[in-house]
Amino acid sequence: MWPLSSDALIEIDHVSFGYDSSRLILNDLSLRFMRGKVTAVLGNSGCGKTTLLRLIGGVHAANAGRVVFDGEVIDVRDRAQLYRLRRRLGMLFQFGALFTDLTVYDNVAFPLREMTDLPEGMIHDIVLMKLNAVGLRGAAPLKISEVSGGMARRVALARAIALDPELIMYDEPFAGLDLISMGVAAKLIRTLNDVTGATSLVISHDVPECMAISDWVVLMAGGGRLVAQGTPEELMNSTDPEVRQFVRGEPDGPVKFHYPAPDIAADFGMTGLARGKAAAGGGR
Amino acid sequence: MNWLALIGARALAMLGGWGRAAIFFVDLLAALPASLRRFSLVVVQIHAIGNRSLLIILASGMAVGFVLALQLYNTLITFGAAESLGLVVNLSLVRELGPVVTALLFAGRAGTSLTAEIGLMKAGEQIAALELMAIDPRQRVLAPRFLAGIISMPLLAILFSAIGILGAWLVAVGLIGIDAGNFWSIQQNAVDVWRDVGNGVVKSAVFGVICTAVALYQGYETEATPEGVAYATTRTVVISSLAVLGADFILTALMFSAPR
Numbered sequence: 001m002w003p004l005s006s007d008a009l010i011e012i013d014h015v016s017f018g019y020d021s022s023r024l025i026l027n028d029l030s031l032r033f034m035r036g037k038v039t040a041v042l043g044n045s046g047c048g049k050t051t052l053l054r055l056i057g058g059v060h061a062a063n064a065g066r067v068v069f070d071g072e073v074i075d076v077r078d079r080a081q082l083y084r085l086r087r088r089l090g091m092l093f094q095f096g097a098l099f100t101d102l103t104v105y106d107n108v109a110f111p112l113r114e115m116t117d118l119p120e121g122m123i124h125d126i127v128l129m130k131l132n133a134v135g136l137r138g139a140a141p142l143k144i145s146e147v148s149g150g151m152a153r154r155v156a157l158a159r160a161i162a163l164d165p166e167l168i169m170y171d172e173p174f175a176g177l178d179l180i181s182m183g184v185a186a187k188l189i190r191t192l193n194d195v196t197g198a199t200s201l202v203i204s205h206d207v208p209e210c211m212a213i214s215d216w217v218v219l220m221a222g223g224g225r226l227v228a229q230g231t232p233e234e235l236m237n238s239t240d241p242e243v244r245q246f247v248r249g250e251p252d253g254p255v256k257f258h259y260p261a262p263d264i265a266a267d268f269g270m271t272g273l274a275r276g277k278a279a280a281g282g283g284r
Numbered sequence: 285m286n287w288l289a290l291i292g293a294r295a296l297a298m299l300g301g302w303g304r305a306a307i308f309f310v311d312l313l314a315a316l317p318a319s320l321r322r323f324s325l326v327v328v329q330i331h332a333i334g335n336r337s338l339l340i341i342l343a344s345g346m347a348v349g350f351v352l353a354l355q356l357y358n359t360l361i362t363f364g365a366a367e368s369l370g371l372v373v374n375l376s377l378v379r380e381l382g383p384v385v386t387a388l389l390f391a392g393r394a395g396t397s398l399t400a401e402i403g404l405m406k407a408g409e410q411i412a413a414l415e416l417m418a419i420d421p422r423q424r425v426l427a428p429r430f431l432a433g434i435i436s437m438p439l440l441a442i443l444f445s446a447i448g449i450l451g452a453w454l455v456a457v458g459l460i461g462i463d464a465g466n467f468w469s470i471q472q473n474a475v476d477v478w479r480d481v482g483n484g485v486v487k488s489a490v491f492g493v494i495c496t497a498v499a500l501y502q503g504y505e506t507e508a509t510p511e512g513v514a515y516a517t518t519r520t521v522v523i524s525s526l527a528v529l530g531a532d533f534i535l536t537a538l539m540f541s542a543p544r
Contacts, residue, residue: 057415057416059412059415059416079420082418083418083420084418086415086416086417086418087418089416091413091416093409093412093413094409095408095409097408097409097410097412097413098410099410100408110417111417111419114417114419114424115417115418115419
């Protein structure tokens with residue numbers, strides 16, 4: 001069922017985007033992300049998922065179409081509007097994007113110190129609350145180089161939620177994590193969404209975790225094409241071959257195993273040989 | 285017609301590059317008032333790029349002073365003007381060698397470190413993270429470093445010249461045997477604090493703008509890969525050095541072309 005427009009916090013309206021004019025990453029894409037829900041955008045690497053997050057964050061401007069945040073069309077040229085909207089969102093980067101010269105505590109305190117006039121005592125309490133929410137209160141004094149990849153991702157999550165954003169965007173939150181860290185990350189995304197009432201947007205290619213925690217799943221393919229969307233159950237039970245291939249992780253199907261290439265005989269220099277044989281056969 | 289299109293594309297790319305650099309520079313200037321309001325960020329950067337360049341600046345200044353005294357004595361003695369050694373050393377250092385050599389060393393020591401730092405922040409998505417936290421990286425990261433570079437360069441150049449003069453004194457008075465009173469008094473008489481020392485300081489402030497802006501721009505515009513950062517640091521040294529030498533000629537022509 002297609003969500004109603006008024007319930008959507010983010011609307012992607014016929015958006016096309018390419019880093020250069022010759023190759024479009026997103027092509028006439030339309031999506032809606034519902035308030036208070038966890039929406040997962042699934043797709044192969046390079047299908048434009050991260051680009052979609054960057055468009056919502058106003059890092060890039062769409063070549064065509066519009067991105068609407070809570071009824072306001074994002075205009076990247078209007079820096080005042082852009083910064084006002086960005087204050088309402090938090091983003092978890094794929095590799096954390098933590099400040100390596102700061103401690104865990106100072107990383108989480110960073111947005112609070114920069115964006116608010118709160119006294120240091122209150123910042124201290126908020127930072128410890130956020131770190132406690134991700135289970136890392138004890139790691140507050142550690143340097144970023146002293147925490148593991150999974151812990152760094154949780155520190156980044158604590159930083160992303162430091163200012164209680166309305167929209168939390170997760171860029172590949174499960175990539176490169178061991179199974180335990182992956183389970184922890186998935187549980188945190190769901191719990192934080194339910195506790196804070198925020199809207200969550202998860203970009204990933206990890207099907208089981210996303211299916212387990214999402215309210216709505218969007219499946220994208222190369223060129224930013226929308227393949228399907230629906231509840232996790234609807235997609236898991238889909239009979240569409242492309243959806244089935246993706247959710248079951250089959251190596252070949254509608255999405256080809258081979259990158260488009262010229263004829264294999266031509267690449268191995270066997271076309272002349274084939275012609276010669278054919279000519280010899282014809283002469284007999 | 286392919287070559288014509290190629291020349292056109294190259295010219296457009298070059299003009300585009302200059303345009304981006306100009307916009308970056310204007311943005312940097314616009315972000316300066318914000319960093320003045322949070323001067324503690326600038327102080328941290330003065331320590332990082334100024335204080336940590338002290339050793340190489342002082343060592344080079346001393347070496348240049350030693351060599352200047354030896355070389356100039358050999359030439360001046362031929363004309364019976366060995367007593368002018370202090371004056372020539374002083375003017376060479378405060379007008380030219382101090383600002384220029386300091387700027388070249390600064391580009392190599394602090395400029396490359398700035399480019400690599402900003403480039404790696406970009407590669408590690410820290411710049412993008414700031415942007416998405418609604419924190420302007422120009423105000424928070426670039427402007428404090430820019431201001432620190434502009435403040436540090438004249439201080440380093442003054443120290444370079446001072447230590448160079450001391451080095452020349454050691455060689456001239458201690459080694460060659462020139463009269464110490466003569467060495468200092470001729471400087472006191474003939475060196476003008478505004479025309480000579482002042483113009484040298486103005487020069488080094490201009491070089492501070494050039495070296496720091498180039499280093500920050502190269503870091504900010506770098507391709508976020510190891511090769512991109514390596515290439516950007518090299519470009520920082522080459523472009524800063526050439527720009528400093530070019531600007532030095534123009535500034536010298538403006539400041540010292542008329543005889544006193």
